[in-house]
Amino acid sequence: MNNPLIRVEKIVKKYHRGAEELTVLNGLNLNIEDGEFIALMGPSGSGKTTLLNLIAGIDRPTSGHVFVRTDDISSMSESGLAEWRSRHIGFIFQTYNLIPVLTAYENVELPLLLTPLGGAERRKHVEIALYIVGLADRMSHYPSQLSGGQEQRVAIARAIVTDPTLLIADEPTGDLDAKSAEEVLVLLERLNIEFKKTIVMVTHDPKAAARARRLVRLEKGILIEENHMDGHSSSGLTDGINVSGISAKSE
Ligand SMILES: Nc1ncnc2c1ncn2[C@@H]1O[C@H](COP(=O)(O)OP(=O)(O)O)[C@@H](O)[C@H]1O
Ligand SMILES: [Mg+2]
Numbered sequence: 001m002n003n004p005l006i007r008v009e010k011i012v013k014k015y016h017r018g019a020e021e022l023t024v025l026n027g028l029n030l031n032i033e034d035g036e037f038i039a040l041m042g043p044s045g046s047g048k049t050t051l052l053n054l055i056a057g058i059d060r061p062t063s064g065h066v067f068v069r070t071d072d073i074s075s076m077s078e079s080g081l082a083e084w085r086s087r088h089i090g091f092i093f094q095t096y097n098l099i100p101v102l103t104a105y106e107n108v109e110l111p112l113l114l115t116p117l118g119g120a121e122r123r124k125h126v127e128i129a130l131y132i133v134g135l136a137d138r139m140s141h142y143p144s145q146l147s148g149g150q151e152q153r154v155a156i157a158r159a160i161v162t163d164p165t166l167l168i169a170d171e172p173t174g175d176l177d178a179k180s181a182e183e184v185l186v187l188l189e190r191l192n193i194e195f196k197k198t199i200v201m202v203t204h205d206p207k208a209a210a211r212a213r214r215l216v217r218l219e220k221g222i223l224i225e226e227n228h229m230d231g232h233s234s235s236g237l238t239d240g241i242n243v244s245g246i247s248a249k250s251e
Contacts, residue, residue, distance in 0.1 A: 027064070038201070039201050041215065149180025
């Protein structure tokens with residue numbers, strides 16, 4: 001039997017503002033299989049970020065469950081969840097969220113400081129991650145010395161450096177010009193096809209969504225599955241670099 005990678009089951013998320021109750025997610029279900037590249041669209045304020053935060057274990061649902069394989073992450077302790085997140089989730093933000101006083105190298109190294117890896121091992125992983133995003137020659141640059149597109153690619157290197165189970169991207173091209181956005185999308189597509197990364201990406205841009213292999217829309221608290229996007233074909237980059245090079249697992 002093959003369990004989906006992530007199973008979101010009857011998720012309800014309510015927020016309270018004073019006496020007012022706002023139901024953002026209303027009994028939502030979603031299965032994410034290994035190797036999928038899902039685009040999540042929906043109007044502003046519809047709950048897309050809320051849903052990503054629940055899948056990533058950053059936030060907890062009002063009711064319902066998020067299973068990873070058979071583990072119910074909604075019932076993990078805070079520390080268990082933080083540990084789980086550091087091993088399984090790579091998060092990419094619209095505004096990159098790099099630390100300005102750290103170099104590209106140091107930003108990418110940060111998630112590895114939570115692992116048992118020693119300095120030499122960390123260096124190997126950081127160099128491979130920056131190489132994959134095409135910024136091996138920018139390691140000692142600070143974020144202010146990089147373009148927006150380069151900053152986002154450093155942020156992607158930081159997200160993949162621990163070889164996470166799931167990459168989550170919240171409007172990753174929202175702040176980028178068309179050319180940089182295209183580069184980021186090509187990179188995400190390559191991470192999916194060549195490195196077999198499972199990706200969930202929120203976007204407003206139909207062109208970005210067209211890169212994904214599945215499209216779901218969030219409307220009125222539930223998900224609507226769009227027709228499979230025909231015309232999308234993989235570019236045949238299936239036998240690429242050995243992904244174990246970016247594995248930070250200590251086993
Ligand atoms: N921490 C919070 N407290 C109260 N309301 C919130 C909180 N986070 C989000 N919301 C509300 O929930 C709704 C969905 O927000 P969000 O998930 O950020 O939407 P999206 O990412 O689709 O734009 C919005 O109406 C927002 O104002
Ligand atoms: Mg959002």
